[in-house]
Structure formats: C-alpha cells, structure tokens
Amino acid sequence: MSRDTLRVVMNGVTGRMGYRQHLVRSILAIREAGGIELADGSRVQVEPVLVGRNATKLADLAARHDVREWTTDLDAALADPANDIYFDAQTTAGRKPAVLKALAAGKHVYVEKPTAETVEEARELVAAAEGTGLVVGVVHDKLYLPGLRKLARLVESGFFGRILSVRGEFGYWVFEGDWQTAQRPSWNYRSEDGGGIAIDMFPHWNYVLENLFAPVRAVSARVVTHIPERVDEQGSRYAATADDAAYAIFELDGGVIAQVNSSWAVRVHRDELVEFQVDGTHGSAVAGLFDCRVQPRVATPMPVWNPDLPTELRFRDGWSPVPDNDTFGNGFRAQWEEYLRDVLAGRPHAHDLSSGVRGLQLAEAGLESSASGRRIELPGAGR
Template identity: 60%
Template structure:
C-alpha cells in the first residue's frame, strides 16, 4: 500500500462556507477517515495548509482544528513544491488573481464558484489552466445533494416520461441587520463587491439544469432589489446596490421550460429552502436538499375547479417518498474525493474551469436580460 500525500493550499477558508464545508466536513473528514482509498488499495491523504490575509483569524482556525500548517504568505505557499493543489474559497472579487498566480506556479486548481466576476475572466482562467496543463475543477456541490441524487435516479429510470417543465423555488428571509443580524455578509448586497443573487445563484442553476435536464438554450430574467437599505457587521447602514431577488425562465433543449425564483426576501412556506418540481407525461417529483417525493400518472388525483365548496383533496398527502437505499455523504466531501482521485489516477472529472465559466455566463446573461428586458440566447462556450 502506498500513501499519496497531496499538499493543498486552502485560501479563504476562514469564511463560513470555507470553514464548515471545505475544511471541517471535507478535508479534515477525509483525513479522519484515513484518506481516500483507491481501487488498488493505495491511499490519498490530503495535507492542508490554511492561508488567509488576517493572521489572527487563520492562526485561530488552524489551532482550533489541529491543522499544523498555516500562513499569510500565499506566494511562499505557491513556491513550496510540497503543495500540489491550490484551493480558493475567497470572495469572488479576489478569486481570479490568486488562481492566475497558482496556475503560473504550476499548481492544480480547485475552487468555488463563481470563478470570476465576468465571463471573459472565467474563460481566461480556463484557457490559462489548459495551456499550463494543470488539472482543474470547480465546486458544483448541489449535484451531490441527496434530494438531487434521488431526482437524478428518477430521470435516469425514465420515471417522468417526457419531461415538460421544472419549477425551482429557492430562498429565505435574510434579516436586514437592524434588529437582528443578517445571516449573510453585507458584501452580498453590494454590486461593487461582487454581490447579488444572480451572480451568486445562477452559477448553481446552470450546472443543475445542464447536468439533470438538458443544456440551457435561452434565458429571460427580472432582477429586483427588494430591500434597498441594510445594516452591516459594524452596525452601519448602507445602500444595497445589488439584486436580492431574481425571477427567471430558462428554455432547455427538448423545449423543457424552467421557472426559477431566487430570493433573499421571501418567507418560507415549503418543505425546504430549495425545492425543485419536475412534471412529465408519466409522473412528477418534488425534490429538496435531502428528500424527494413522487406522484405517478396512475396515482394522480382528478381535481375539478369548484370554489363554492371546501377543497376535498389533501394534495400533499398524495405523494410518495423516494427511499434513500444508500448512505449519502456530505456533497462537498464527495466531490473533493472525486477530485483527489482525478489528481492521482486520472479518473474522469467533468466539472472543470470551463464548466465554471458556463455558470458565470449564465449570470452575465441573466443580468443582460434584466437590463434589456428581453429573452437572451445562450451560445455554446469553447476555449
């Protein structure tokens, strides 16, 4: 048995997502389980070094979780041949510059999305990585959620017949910060800092739609800034310059119509913060983050519109849960394991920087559609 030790520069993991999902529940969890086992019995063992701009934060994070390597000097980390991978979960406006440095240093790249604030920038990163011959990947975590994996199982089985439409509802009320602190950092609501729900969420919707239902061909989008003023982490009021809600329609190949509402100004009256309803000729399903329920054609009730009587149907009781039939691991961790295997034994990893650029393209086109108040076609992307 051989142990393949992979040094990983983890930049920007002092933030909530970087700490919880990437450091604790992915890399440290992989180390605690004894690494990633390869088919021949070899082990891949990630060896993280935490990097951040603020010494007190990165040092405290490392000490809390027993990580021996940490630094505030990214250039020194990139110069160290023991570090093979550069991972980035900084805010979007800082990401591209650091990834370019890492590519120039010959590091393999794994990063959060959006990969840049513009399509041109995201495509440049994909081109640079290809020219340098470094392996690269982008986090596309929602593909590995239990609810979406169950939904994918239904699609692959032909359960739906011909898929007709998809309806996606995402969001929750993010407090304004005055009488309760907001659940999201204030930069999310400043366009100049890379904020906005279109930039944040359309990258997710692109890979979910492309991978589950079919390539996105056109988009119509209306963005809104429903809450014009918020209070930041220092208690100071500021003007929200970015969109906090987006109402979009996507047209997919096969004429599948997708309606997607994304909002940080909505109160939740549904089973989960994200629900995806799929309707087909033979059946329907509603998936959340972890659960999925179905209603087949033969079990579909026959309601008749009659507002003069009480509704005789208990609609929500007429659906059947899709069983798990397996143990679902953390989605971020699952994709990390796949990327590590890709590095060592070159197993397929289709979610690269070009796929990340498609997410940025979707955000750009959503903003364009909103500005022009019209449908916008989605052209194919090539390097």
C-alpha cells in the same frame, strides 16, 4: 500521481462557506477518516495549508483543528513544491489573479463559483489551464445532495417520460442586520464587491439544469433589490446596491421550460430551503436538499376546479417518498473526494473551468435580460 499525502492550499477558509463546508466538513473530515480511499482499498492522506489575509483568524483555526501550517503569503505557499492543490473560496474579486498564480506554479486547482467576475475573465482561466495537464475543478455541490441524487436516478430511469417543465424555489429571509444579526455577509448586497443573488445562484442553476436535464439556451429574467438598506458587521447602515431576488424562466434544449425563483427576501413555506418540481408525461417529482417525493401517472388524482366548495383532496398525501437506497454523506465532501481521486489518477474532473464559463454566461444573460426587458439567447461557446 503517487503520493502518501496530498497537500491542499486552502484560501478563503475564514469565511462561512469555506470554513464549514470545505475545511471542517470536507478536508478535515477526510483527514479524520484516514485519507481518501482509492479503488484498491489504499488511502492517501490529505493535509490542509491555510491561507488568508488575517493572521489572527488563521492561527486560531489552525490551533482549533490541529492544522500544522498556515500563512498570509499566498505566493510562498504556491512556490512550495510540497503543495499539490490550490483551493479558492475567497470573495469572487480575488479569485482570478490567485487561480492564475496557482496554475502558473503548476498546482492543480479547485475553485468555488462563480469562477471569476465576468465571462471574459472565466475564459482566461480556461485558457491558462489548457495544455498544462493539471486537474481543474469547479464546486458543483448541489449535484451531490441526497435529494438531487435521487432526482437524477429518476431522470436516468425514464420515470418522467417526456419532461415538460421544472419549477425551482430557493431562498429565505436574510435579516437586515438592524434588530437581528444578518446570516449572510454584507458584501453579498454590494455590487461593487461582487455581490448579488443572480451572480451567486445562476451558476448553480446552470449546472443543475444542464447535468440533470439539458443545457440552457435562453433566459428571461427580472432581478430586483427588495431591501434597499442593510446594516453591516460593524453596525453601520449601507446602501444595498446588489440584487437580492431574481425571477427567471430558462429555456432548455428539447423544449423543457424551467422557472426558478431565487430570493433572500422571502419567508419559507415549503419543506426545504430549495425545492425543484419536475413534471413529465409519466410522472412528477419534488426534490429538495435531502428528500424526494414522486407521483406517477397512474396515481395522479383528478382535481376539479370549484371555487364554491373546499376541495376534499389532500394533495400532499398523493406523493410517495423515494427511498435512500444508499448512504449519502455531505455533498461538498463527496465532490472533494471525487476531485481528489481525479488528481491522483491524473484524469480530468467532470466539472471543469469550462462549466464555470457557462455558469457566468447564464448569470450575465439574466442580468442583461432584466436590464433590457428582453429574452436573451445564450451563445454556444464553452459548451
């Protein structure tokens, strides 16, 4: 594709994530830098076209950020041959029909996850994209975070030896909305609107685990609703019908065991909102959003269990920081840049719609495990 400007139809940017990460910190930041830089040093500019249901909000965003075009008519935006890419960050319930329309209109597609409400629907999107020659991508933002990029370096270098286990902790306290305004939208806590932490976070954990370590082959999980009632944006009380915490054991290829806790009802006592500890025969690491610290085999202390005496070891002091050795930008922007280069080159994006299927497979398996009390093996389809 040879273009001076890529026009991106952006649906759902009036929401928190769509606005902050995808519009402001990604597309507008790329535009401000003069466009996406290619291997030969040339640049291709990007221009957003805002789409949504609320004309007032869209007009305000467009005026605030000098965006020339916005519309509440998605069909018209997709019918415009000047538009190249369709991006979807709206609520999950509206994603499948919009993506199908975009593919039928011949637009390249980049979507948030989960890509659909069910595995079956996600597979429909994969089938619709097959053979079209269009470049399709799914947001895998956490792989582009500085902390996980450092962790990936360690894995690739063989630092861990044989990896034994992964332990992940994610979450924070989301206020109920009564005396303190909630920092997440109320639909997140209504299953009828596509809410729930398992359907939200398990697709993330799937791509993190399969890209850094190995594919997930089985899951044992328990999902719960710790806070049964919340207050919405209008100040009305509502029943929380979706899970706000999920506790899972994931079995990976090669015998690696990953334990990941996800919760919107936990108070944070760690350095970052998400942390992964990886233990291997030759060393261990703890990685968060930005930092990564290691303890190699040769520097591992020898604790001795003695409940009668306080330990004199300061365990955190035995870990060393992994240096940046690079300039790390916003993770969302980094993947946007990679995706846009793939569109311009006409090559497949590494994280395609099939990865969205696998993420939903893990989420559905986790929910089934919780409901049945059984360990659920994942199918190999889509891998």
